[in-house]
Amino acid sequence: MRPITAHTTRSPTSTVYRNGSQVGPTSQSKRVEAPRRCHSSNPSSDPPPPGVSPxxxxxxxxxxxxxxxxxxxxxxxxxxxxxxxxxxxxxxxxTVPCIVVYVTVPNKEAGKKLAGSIISEKLAACVNIVPGIESVYWWEGKVQTDAEELLIIKTRESLLDALTEHVKANHEYDVPEVIALPIKGGNLKYLEWLKNSTREN
Structure with missing residues:
Protein backbone atom coordinates (compact mmCIF):
# COMPACT_ATOMS: atom_id res chain seq x y z
CA MET A 1 0.00 0.00 0.00
CA ARG A 2 1.44 3.30 -1.17
CA PRO A 3 1.62 6.24 1.24
CA ILE A 4 -0.48 9.34 0.58
CA THR A 5 1.56 11.99 -1.09
CA ALA A 6 0.26 15.53 -0.89
CA HIS A 7 1.41 18.04 -3.45
CA THR A 8 0.76 21.53 -2.18
CA THR A 9 1.73 24.68 -3.96
CA ARG A 10 0.57 28.27 -3.97
CA SER A 11 -1.04 27.74 -7.33
CA PRO A 12 -4.88 27.90 -7.17
CA THR A 13 -4.91 24.65 -9.21
CA SER A 14 -2.98 22.46 -6.71
CA THR A 15 -4.52 19.05 -6.11
CA VAL A 16 -4.25 16.21 -3.57
CA TYR A 17 -3.51 12.66 -4.72
CA ARG A 18 -4.49 9.55 -2.78
CA ASN A 19 -3.29 6.11 -3.94
CA GLY A 20 -2.21 7.67 -7.23
CA SER A 21 -5.67 9.09 -7.96
CA GLN A 22 -6.74 12.72 -8.11
CA VAL A 23 -8.97 13.58 -5.21
CA GLY A 24 -9.80 17.21 -6.02
CA PRO A 25 -8.67 20.79 -5.60
CA THR A 26 -7.44 21.99 -2.29
CA SER A 27 -9.39 24.50 -0.27
CA GLN A 28 -7.24 27.23 -1.80
CA SER A 29 -8.40 26.39 -5.33
CA LYS A 30 -12.15 26.40 -4.68
CA ARG A 31 -14.01 29.00 -6.77
CA VAL A 32 -16.52 31.20 -5.06
CA GLU A 33 -19.37 32.02 -7.40
CA ALA A 34 -21.00 35.42 -7.14
CA PRO A 35 -24.71 35.31 -6.26
CA ARG A 36 -26.92 35.55 -9.33
CA ARG A 37 -29.32 38.43 -9.77
CA CYS A 38 -32.96 37.72 -9.19
CA HIS A 39 -34.94 37.75 -12.44
CA SER A 40 -38.62 38.55 -12.61
CA SER A 41 -40.94 35.76 -13.64
CA ASN A 42 -42.68 38.18 -16.02
CA PRO A 43 -41.56 37.25 -19.57
CA SER A 44 -42.18 40.81 -20.76
CA SER A 45 -39.49 42.21 -18.44
CA ASP A 46 -36.51 40.79 -20.28
CA PRO A 47 -33.29 42.71 -19.73
CA PRO A 48 -32.39 45.17 -22.49
CA PRO A 49 -29.71 44.23 -25.03
CA PRO A 50 -26.11 44.98 -24.07
CA GLY A 51 -25.27 48.66 -24.41
CA VAL A 52 -28.95 49.82 -24.24
CA SER A 53 -30.14 51.49 -21.05
CA PRO A 54 -33.48 50.45 -19.49
CA THR A 95 -82.36 67.95 -53.07
CA VAL A 96 -81.51 71.29 -54.64
CA PRO A 97 -79.93 74.44 -53.13
CA CYS A 98 -82.60 76.11 -51.00
CA ILE A 99 -83.02 79.48 -49.30
CA VAL A 100 -85.10 81.27 -46.69
CA VAL A 101 -86.48 84.67 -47.72
CA TYR A 102 -87.68 87.37 -45.32
CA VAL A 103 -90.43 89.74 -46.46
CA THR A 104 -92.20 92.21 -44.17
CA VAL A 105 -95.82 93.31 -44.74
CA PRO A 106 -97.89 96.07 -43.11
CA ASN A 107 -100.67 93.84 -41.69
CA LYS A 108 -102.14 90.35 -41.50
CA GLU A 109 -104.45 90.73 -44.50
CA ALA A 110 -101.62 91.88 -46.77
CA GLY A 111 -99.46 89.01 -45.53
CA LYS A 112 -102.09 86.34 -46.25
CA LYS A 113 -102.77 87.73 -49.71
CA LEU A 114 -99.09 87.86 -50.69
CA ALA A 115 -98.34 84.43 -49.19
CA GLY A 116 -101.25 82.85 -51.06
CA SER A 117 -100.12 84.26 -54.41
CA ILE A 118 -96.54 83.05 -53.83
CA ILE A 119 -97.68 79.48 -53.11
CA SER A 120 -100.16 79.49 -56.02
CA GLU A 121 -97.37 80.41 -58.42
CA LYS A 122 -95.18 77.64 -56.91
CA LEU A 123 -92.55 80.24 -56.10
CA ALA A 124 -92.19 78.69 -52.64
CA ALA A 125 -93.12 75.53 -50.79
CA CYS A 126 -94.11 77.20 -47.52
CA VAL A 127 -94.67 80.69 -46.11
CA ASN A 128 -94.80 81.32 -42.34
CA ILE A 129 -96.61 84.46 -41.18
CA VAL A 130 -95.14 85.85 -37.95
CA PRO A 131 -97.45 88.46 -36.35
CA GLY A 132 -96.76 91.25 -33.91
CA ILE A 133 -93.30 92.42 -34.93
CA GLU A 134 -92.21 96.02 -34.53
CA SER A 135 -89.79 97.52 -37.03
CA VAL A 136 -87.59 100.52 -36.32
CA TYR A 137 -85.94 101.91 -39.45
CA TRP A 138 -84.61 105.01 -41.16
CA TRP A 139 -86.90 106.48 -43.80
CA GLU A 140 -87.24 109.92 -45.42
CA GLY A 141 -84.63 111.50 -43.19
CA LYS A 142 -85.93 110.32 -39.81
CA VAL A 143 -86.47 107.30 -37.58
CA GLN A 144 -89.71 105.47 -38.27
CA THR A 145 -91.48 102.86 -36.11
CA ASP A 146 -94.23 100.61 -37.46
CA ALA A 147 -96.09 97.45 -36.50
CA GLU A 148 -95.60 94.81 -39.17
CA GLU A 149 -95.81 91.12 -39.89
CA LEU A 150 -93.00 88.94 -41.20
CA LEU A 151 -93.21 86.37 -43.98
CA ILE A 152 -90.66 83.56 -43.77
CA ILE A 153 -90.53 81.98 -47.23
CA LYS A 154 -88.82 78.65 -48.03
CA THR A 155 -87.97 78.08 -51.66
CA ARG A 156 -85.33 77.07 -54.19
CA GLU A 157 -82.33 79.29 -54.66
CA SER A 158 -82.99 79.32 -58.40
CA LEU A 159 -86.38 80.98 -57.81
CA LEU A 160 -85.04 84.02 -55.94
CA ASP A 161 -85.18 86.41 -58.91
CA ALA A 162 -88.71 85.37 -59.88
CA LEU A 163 -89.85 85.58 -56.25
CA THR A 164 -88.34 89.06 -55.85
CA GLU A 165 -90.13 90.34 -58.94
CA HIS A 166 -93.41 88.83 -57.75
CA VAL A 167 -93.12 90.52 -54.34
CA LYS A 168 -92.30 93.89 -55.91
CA ALA A 169 -95.30 93.64 -58.22
CA ASN A 170 -97.79 92.65 -55.48
CA HIS A 171 -96.55 94.51 -52.40
CA GLU A 172 -97.97 97.70 -50.89
CA TYR A 173 -94.55 99.19 -50.18
CA ASP A 174 -92.52 101.14 -52.72
CA VAL A 175 -89.35 99.38 -51.51
CA PRO A 176 -90.37 96.04 -50.02
CA GLU A 177 -87.92 94.02 -47.97
CA VAL A 178 -86.69 90.87 -49.71
CA ILE A 179 -83.71 89.24 -47.97
CA ALA A 180 -82.46 85.73 -48.78
CA LEU A 181 -80.39 83.44 -46.55
CA PRO A 182 -78.92 80.10 -47.68
CA ILE A 183 -80.06 76.82 -46.14
CA LYS A 184 -76.88 74.90 -45.31
CA GLY A 185 -78.57 71.67 -44.26
CA GLY A 186 -81.47 70.10 -42.44
CA ASN A 187 -83.98 67.28 -42.69
CA LEU A 188 -83.34 65.73 -46.10
CA LYS A 189 -86.94 64.58 -46.45
CA TYR A 190 -88.18 68.13 -45.81
CA LEU A 191 -85.71 69.59 -48.30
CA GLU A 192 -86.77 66.99 -50.85
CA TRP A 193 -90.40 67.94 -50.27
CA LEU A 194 -89.44 71.59 -50.75
CA LYS A 195 -87.89 70.74 -54.11
CA ASN A 196 -90.91 68.74 -55.26
CA SER A 197 -93.35 71.49 -54.17
CA THR A 198 -91.80 74.28 -56.26
CA ARG A 199 -91.23 74.91 -59.92
CA GLU A 200 -87.75 74.75 -61.39
CA ASN A 201 -87.47 78.40 -62.53
Whole structure:
Protein backbone atom coordinates (compact mmCIF):
# COMPACT_ATOMS: atom_id res chain seq x y z
CA MET A 1 0.00 0.00 0.00
CA ARG A 2 1.44 3.30 -1.17
CA PRO A 3 1.62 6.24 1.24
CA ILE A 4 -0.48 9.34 0.58
CA THR A 5 1.56 11.99 -1.09
CA ALA A 6 0.26 15.53 -0.89
CA HIS A 7 1.41 18.04 -3.45
CA THR A 8 0.76 21.53 -2.18
CA THR A 9 1.73 24.68 -3.96
CA ARG A 10 0.57 28.27 -3.97
CA SER A 11 -1.04 27.74 -7.33
CA PRO A 12 -4.88 27.90 -7.17
CA THR A 13 -4.91 24.65 -9.21
CA SER A 14 -2.98 22.46 -6.71
CA THR A 15 -4.52 19.05 -6.11
CA VAL A 16 -4.25 16.21 -3.57
CA TYR A 17 -3.51 12.66 -4.72
CA ARG A 18 -4.49 9.55 -2.78
CA ASN A 19 -3.29 6.11 -3.94
CA GLY A 20 -2.21 7.67 -7.23
CA SER A 21 -5.67 9.09 -7.96
CA GLN A 22 -6.74 12.72 -8.11
CA VAL A 23 -8.97 13.58 -5.21
CA GLY A 24 -9.80 17.21 -6.02
CA PRO A 25 -8.67 20.79 -5.60
CA THR A 26 -7.44 21.99 -2.29
CA SER A 27 -9.39 24.50 -0.27
CA GLN A 28 -7.24 27.23 -1.80
CA SER A 29 -8.40 26.39 -5.33
CA LYS A 30 -12.15 26.40 -4.68
CA ARG A 31 -14.01 29.00 -6.77
CA VAL A 32 -16.52 31.20 -5.06
CA GLU A 33 -19.37 32.02 -7.40
CA ALA A 34 -21.00 35.42 -7.14
CA PRO A 35 -24.71 35.31 -6.26
CA ARG A 36 -26.92 35.55 -9.33
CA ARG A 37 -29.32 38.43 -9.77
CA CYS A 38 -32.96 37.72 -9.19
CA HIS A 39 -34.94 37.75 -12.44
CA SER A 40 -38.62 38.55 -12.61
CA SER A 41 -40.94 35.76 -13.64
CA ASN A 42 -42.68 38.18 -16.02
CA PRO A 43 -41.56 37.25 -19.57
CA SER A 44 -42.18 40.81 -20.76
CA SER A 45 -39.49 42.21 -18.44
CA ASP A 46 -36.51 40.79 -20.28
CA PRO A 47 -33.29 42.71 -19.73
CA PRO A 48 -32.39 45.17 -22.49
CA PRO A 49 -29.71 44.23 -25.03
CA PRO A 50 -26.11 44.98 -24.07
CA GLY A 51 -25.27 48.66 -24.41
CA VAL A 52 -28.95 49.82 -24.24
CA SER A 53 -30.14 51.49 -21.05
CA PRO A 54 -33.48 50.45 -19.49
CA UNK A 55 -34.71 54.06 -19.73
CA UNK A 56 -34.12 54.10 -23.50
CA UNK A 57 -35.95 50.80 -23.84
CA UNK A 58 -38.98 52.15 -21.97
CA UNK A 59 -39.00 55.29 -24.11
CA UNK A 60 -38.95 53.23 -27.29
CA UNK A 61 -41.88 51.16 -26.04
CA UNK A 62 -43.81 54.34 -25.24
CA UNK A 63 -43.12 55.73 -28.72
CA UNK A 64 -44.32 52.48 -30.31
CA UNK A 65 -47.59 52.58 -28.35
CA UNK A 66 -48.12 56.25 -29.24
CA UNK A 67 -47.60 55.59 -32.96
CA UNK A 68 -50.06 52.71 -32.81
CA UNK A 69 -52.68 54.91 -31.13
CA UNK A 70 -52.21 57.69 -33.69
CA UNK A 71 -52.51 55.20 -36.53
CA UNK A 72 -55.79 53.81 -35.21
CA UNK A 73 -57.12 57.35 -34.66
CA UNK A 74 -56.27 58.31 -38.24
CA UNK A 75 -58.15 55.28 -39.57
CA UNK A 76 -61.23 56.18 -37.51
CA UNK A 77 -61.05 59.80 -38.72
CA UNK A 78 -60.85 58.73 -42.36
CA UNK A 79 -63.87 56.47 -41.91
CA UNK A 80 -65.86 59.38 -40.40
CA UNK A 81 -64.89 61.66 -43.28
CA UNK A 82 -65.96 59.00 -45.74
CA UNK A 83 -69.36 58.68 -44.05
CA UNK A 84 -69.84 62.47 -44.08
CA UNK A 85 -68.91 62.63 -47.75
CA UNK A 86 -71.45 59.90 -48.52
CA UNK A 87 -74.13 61.86 -46.65
CA UNK A 88 -73.35 65.00 -48.64
CA UNK A 89 -73.52 63.08 -51.91
CA UNK A 90 -76.90 61.67 -50.90
CA UNK A 91 -78.12 65.19 -50.08
CA UNK A 92 -77.10 66.68 -53.42
CA UNK A 93 -78.67 63.78 -55.33
CA UNK A 94 -82.14 64.21 -53.75
CA THR A 95 -82.36 67.95 -53.07
CA VAL A 96 -81.51 71.29 -54.64
CA PRO A 97 -79.93 74.44 -53.13
CA CYS A 98 -82.60 76.11 -51.00
CA ILE A 99 -83.02 79.48 -49.30
CA VAL A 100 -85.10 81.27 -46.69
CA VAL A 101 -86.48 84.67 -47.72
CA TYR A 102 -87.68 87.37 -45.32
CA VAL A 103 -90.43 89.74 -46.46
CA THR A 104 -92.20 92.21 -44.17
CA VAL A 105 -95.82 93.31 -44.74
CA PRO A 106 -97.89 96.07 -43.11
CA ASN A 107 -100.67 93.84 -41.69
CA LYS A 108 -102.14 90.35 -41.50
CA GLU A 109 -104.45 90.73 -44.50
CA ALA A 110 -101.62 91.88 -46.77
CA GLY A 111 -99.46 89.01 -45.53
CA LYS A 112 -102.09 86.34 -46.25
CA LYS A 113 -102.77 87.73 -49.71
CA LEU A 114 -99.09 87.86 -50.69
CA ALA A 115 -98.34 84.43 -49.19
CA GLY A 116 -101.25 82.85 -51.06
CA SER A 117 -100.12 84.26 -54.41
CA ILE A 118 -96.54 83.05 -53.83
CA ILE A 119 -97.68 79.48 -53.11
CA SER A 120 -100.16 79.49 -56.02
CA GLU A 121 -97.37 80.41 -58.42
CA LYS A 122 -95.18 77.64 -56.91
CA LEU A 123 -92.55 80.24 -56.10
CA ALA A 124 -92.19 78.69 -52.64
CA ALA A 125 -93.12 75.53 -50.79
CA CYS A 126 -94.11 77.20 -47.52
CA VAL A 127 -94.67 80.69 -46.11
CA ASN A 128 -94.80 81.32 -42.34
CA ILE A 129 -96.61 84.46 -41.18
CA VAL A 130 -95.14 85.85 -37.95
CA PRO A 131 -97.45 88.46 -36.35
CA GLY A 132 -96.76 91.25 -33.91
CA ILE A 133 -93.30 92.42 -34.93
CA GLU A 134 -92.21 96.02 -34.53
CA SER A 135 -89.79 97.52 -37.03
CA VAL A 136 -87.59 100.52 -36.32
CA TYR A 137 -85.94 101.91 -39.45
CA TRP A 138 -84.61 105.01 -41.16
CA TRP A 139 -86.90 106.48 -43.80
CA GLU A 140 -87.24 109.92 -45.42
CA GLY A 141 -84.63 111.50 -43.19
CA LYS A 142 -85.93 110.32 -39.81
CA VAL A 143 -86.47 107.30 -37.58
CA GLN A 144 -89.71 105.47 -38.27
CA THR A 145 -91.48 102.86 -36.11
CA ASP A 146 -94.23 100.61 -37.46
CA ALA A 147 -96.09 97.45 -36.50
CA GLU A 148 -95.60 94.81 -39.17
CA GLU A 149 -95.81 91.12 -39.89
CA LEU A 150 -93.00 88.94 -41.20
CA LEU A 151 -93.21 86.37 -43.98
CA ILE A 152 -90.66 83.56 -43.77
CA ILE A 153 -90.53 81.98 -47.23
CA LYS A 154 -88.82 78.65 -48.03
CA THR A 155 -87.97 78.08 -51.66
CA ARG A 156 -85.33 77.07 -54.19
CA GLU A 157 -82.33 79.29 -54.66
CA SER A 158 -82.99 79.32 -58.40
CA LEU A 159 -86.38 80.98 -57.81
CA LEU A 160 -85.04 84.02 -55.94
CA ASP A 161 -85.18 86.41 -58.91
CA ALA A 162 -88.71 85.37 -59.88
CA LEU A 163 -89.85 85.58 -56.25
CA THR A 164 -88.34 89.06 -55.85
CA GLU A 165 -90.13 90.34 -58.94
CA HIS A 166 -93.41 88.83 -57.75
CA VAL A 167 -93.12 90.52 -54.34
CA LYS A 168 -92.30 93.89 -55.91
CA ALA A 169 -95.30 93.64 -58.22
CA ASN A 170 -97.79 92.65 -55.48
CA HIS A 171 -96.55 94.51 -52.40
CA GLU A 172 -97.97 97.70 -50.89
CA TYR A 173 -94.55 99.19 -50.18
CA ASP A 174 -92.52 101.14 -52.72
CA VAL A 175 -89.35 99.38 -51.51
CA PRO A 176 -90.37 96.04 -50.02
CA GLU A 177 -87.92 94.02 -47.97
CA VAL A 178 -86.69 90.87 -49.71
CA ILE A 179 -83.71 89.24 -47.97
CA ALA A 180 -82.46 85.73 -48.78
CA LEU A 181 -80.39 83.44 -46.55
CA PRO A 182 -78.92 80.10 -47.68
CA ILE A 183 -80.06 76.82 -46.14
CA LYS A 184 -76.88 74.90 -45.31
CA GLY A 185 -78.57 71.67 -44.26
CA GLY A 186 -81.47 70.10 -42.44
CA ASN A 187 -83.98 67.28 -42.69
CA LEU A 188 -83.34 65.73 -46.10
CA LYS A 189 -86.94 64.58 -46.45
CA TYR A 190 -88.18 68.13 -45.81
CA LEU A 191 -85.71 69.59 -48.30
CA GLU A 192 -86.77 66.99 -50.85
CA TRP A 193 -90.40 67.94 -50.27
CA LEU A 194 -89.44 71.59 -50.75
CA LYS A 195 -87.89 70.74 -54.11
CA ASN A 196 -90.91 68.74 -55.26
CA SER A 197 -93.35 71.49 -54.17
CA THR A 198 -91.80 74.28 -56.26
CA ARG A 199 -91.23 74.91 -59.92
CA GLU A 200 -87.75 74.75 -61.39
CA ASN A 201 -87.47 78.40 -62.53
Missing amino acids: LLTRRRALVDRTLLFLGLSAVACLRSLGSAASARMESTST
